[in-house]
Amino acid sequence: MANCINCGAALTGTLLVCEYCKTRQDVDLSVVHRFTVENPRSPRICPRCHVPLQTVDLHLQGKFLIERCPRCLGLFFDPGELEALLEKAVGNVHAIDPQRLNEVQSVKRREEYPLAYIDCPVCRKLMNRVNFGPRSGVIADWCRAHGMWLDGGELRQILEWTKAGGGLASKQAELDKAKLELEEEKKKLQFRQVDAALSHHRPEPEIRDFEIDLLPMIGRLLKKIFH
Ligand SMILES: [Zn+2]
Ligand SMILES: [Zn+2]
Ligand SMILES: [Zn+2]
Structure with missing residues (x-):
């Protein structure tokens, strides 16, 4: 925390002028x-x-x-x-x-x-x-x-x-969000697989297509996490 160069009072936030002695400072x-x-x-x-x-x-x-x-x-x-x-x-x-x-x-x-x-x-x-x-x-x-x-x-x-630690806190928040998104995508994938397994006439390749589509998204999430 910075202190006033004139009276030593704490200078907080974005203040440039001391609240006590009114000295303006850089x-x-x-x-x-x-x-x-x-x-x-x-x-x-x-x-x-x-x-x-x-x-x-x-x-x-x-x-x-x-x-x-x-x-x-x-x-x-x-x-x-x-x-x-x-x-x-x-x-x-x-x-x-x-x-x-x-x-x-x-x-x-x-x-x-x-x-x-x-x-x-x-x-x-x-x-x-x-x-x-x-x-x-x-x-x-x-x-x-x-x-x-x-x-x-x-x-x-x-x-x-x-x-x-404000920067860390924001990275942590991004990480948590990315993890949640990944979880959501995993759940959706599982749901689709179960859905596909239950329906006999659904052709196989559709599942494979979806798995391929998922890869770039995971890549993007990893990039977000480790940027
Ligand atoms: Zn002061
Ligand atoms: Zn400009
Ligand atoms: Zn100016």
């Missing part, structure tokens, strides 16, 4: 030891403030460039960059901490921005709004071609959620 990049500004005016534009974003180097095992708005402290990640940052900053999480996850999931969100679609910093087309993970508390803005925008404070929330 909580997101506190996960890196230092970052440097590579280019103060990149050609990319902040979707909130409409000023050029800075390109900053997070120095995570070598160069790690992302874009940042110096005014609202929002961050823009090219496709795959956020996942790489989480992996480097959090590492592997092996267990879900239910109490911590519950705390992380029940914190306040900043509500200074109206619920609206905002422009991609690169192509200026409206981005999609996506839940970062189930109940992570972050609704990110995402352009399929160019990447993901996080408002100031949201990266910190995602990091806390990931550390508490």
